[in-house]
Amino acid sequence: MKKIKYSEITPEKIYNNRRSFIKSISIGASSIALSSLPFTSTAASDKKNNITSYKDITTYNNYYEFGTSKGDPYKNSQNFKTNPWNISIEGEVEKPISLSMEEITEMFLSEERVYRLRCVEGWSMVIPWMGFSLSELLSKVVLTSKAKFVEFESVYDPDQMKGQRYPVLKWPYVEGLRIDEAMHPLTTIVTGLYNKELPNQNGAPLRIFIPWKYGFKSAKAIVKIKLVEKMPTSSWMRASPREYGFYSNVNPNVDHPRWSQATERVIGNDIFAPRVKTLMFNGYEEEVANLYTGMDLKKYF
Amino acid sequence: MKKYLKPCVFIFSLIPLLIITYKIFFNQLGPEPVKEITHHTGEWTLIFIVLTLSMTPLKRITKSNIWISF
Numbered sequence: 519m520k521k522i523k524y525s526e527i528t529p530e531k532i533y534n535n536r537r538s539f540i541k542s543i544s545i546g547a548s549s550i551a552l553s554s555l556p557f558t559s560t561a562a563s564d565k566k567n568n569i570t571s572y573k574d575i576t577t578y579n580n581y582y583e584f585g586t587s588k589g590d591p592y593k594n595s596q597n598f599k600t601n602p603w604n605i606s607i608e609g610e611v612e613k614p615i616s617l618s619m620e621e622i623t624e625m626f627l628s629e630e631r632v633y634r635l636r637c638v639e640g641w642s643m644v645i646p647w648m649g650f651s652l653s654e655l656l657s658k659v660v661l662t663s664k665a666k667f668v669e670f671e672s673v674y675d676p677d678q679m680k681g682q683r684y685p686v687l688k689w690p691y692v693e694g695l696r697i698d699e700a701m702h703p704l705t706t707i708v709t710g711l712y713n714k715e716l717p718n719q720n721g722a723p724l725r726i727f728i729p730w731k732y733g734f735k736s737a738k739a740i741v742k743i744k745l746v747e748k749m750p751t752s753s754w755m756r757a758s759p760r761e762y763g764f765y766s767n768v769n770p771n772v773d774h775p776r777w778s779q780a781t782e783r784v785i786g787n788d789i790f791a792p793r794v795k796t797l798m799f800n801g802y803e804e805e806v807a808n809l810y811t812g813m814d815l816k817k818y819f
Numbered sequence: 820m821k822k823y824l825k826p827c828v829f830i831f832s833l834i835p836l837l838i839i840t841y842k843i844f845f846n847q848l849g850p851e852p853v854k855e856i857t858h859h860t861g862e863w864t865l866i867f868i869v870l871t872l873s874m875t876p877l878k879r880i881t882k883s884n885i886w887i888s889f
Contacts, residue, residue, distance in 0.1 A: 789846075
């Protein structure tokens with residue numbers, strides 16, 4: 519992977535400013551004069567929605583394949599080979615396909631998508647991902663009527679991923695979605711972040727991101743997407759079914775058995791900043807609540 | 820000479836405190852601020868314990884009393 523020099527990284531302030539500039543265009547021409555001034559203060563904006571720094575996003579990771587400490591993925595993933603890489607789409611489809619990473623980047627246009635990531639552990643970041651909707655990828659195959667769920671399988675390579683030499687979880691990492699969740703436009707196939715290639719520690723070369731679910735639902739380094747009839751058992755469900763359910767929607771009203779989910783620690787804020795309230799479906803309630811109408815979210819956590 | 824050495828040692832010993840104070844007030848603690856503070860203070864405590872405990876052995880090895888003359 520190409521190493522990114524620190525000097526190449528856009529300072530957060532300029533990056534944020536660029537966005538507020540673009541935002542202001544849609545609000546009205548009158549505000550352009552104000553926001554186009556360099557380094558206008560962003561202090562007035564909501565701290566919770568500030569984009570997390572590139573450094574924090576790429577050095578504070580949960581990626582047990584590379585180790586269980588937050589700094590391990592960055593340390594242990596730098597020599598991970600992501601080329602060549604193939605992703606197969608199989609299971610309940612008319613004709614299974616296998617795509618190389620090159621084919622995927624050619625076929626689908628990645629756009630910037632800024633989403634909040636809420637970890638089940640009680641912290642959050644705001645990440646400018648690059649990616650496209652999973653539904654676009656799934657439109658390349660014809661689903662059979664039995665395709666009720668989607669199962670994501672991450673790579674299994676203990677030679678390169680030292681965390682996989684220990685049975686912390688059942689390897690390879692498996693996650694899943696209901697088909698309507700998978701088809702939702704917010705469900706994103708991620709190929710990059712901060713307008714750059716996806717770093718290894720963030721799930722290169724290709725991962726999924728589901729903004730309204732806890733972070734562990736968003737499997738990294740995916741090699742297989744399988745359409746299935748029965749609800750898949752994810753690695754975390756297998757490890758502790760009492761604590762981690764299939765849905766794992768961000769929900770401040772349903773606590774983890776060992777801690778509260780009502781608030782979150784915003785990564786990047788200083789030590790004096792209070793924890794902020796966690797929002798239902800991580801703030802994407804308007805977009806996704808209709809997927810769960812009539813469902814008891816306490817029971818189907 | 821000795822008159823100035825002692826205050827100098829005390830002032831230099833405050834550097835770790837200055838570093839962590841700077842980090843606290845300028846949001847330089849990173850994604851895990853509490854961990855950073857506990858590790859920083861803990862590591863420097865251990866360093867100072869080792870330094871102070873090494874004075875008597877140093878006196879014996881070098882056969883000089885300068886180490887414990889404060």
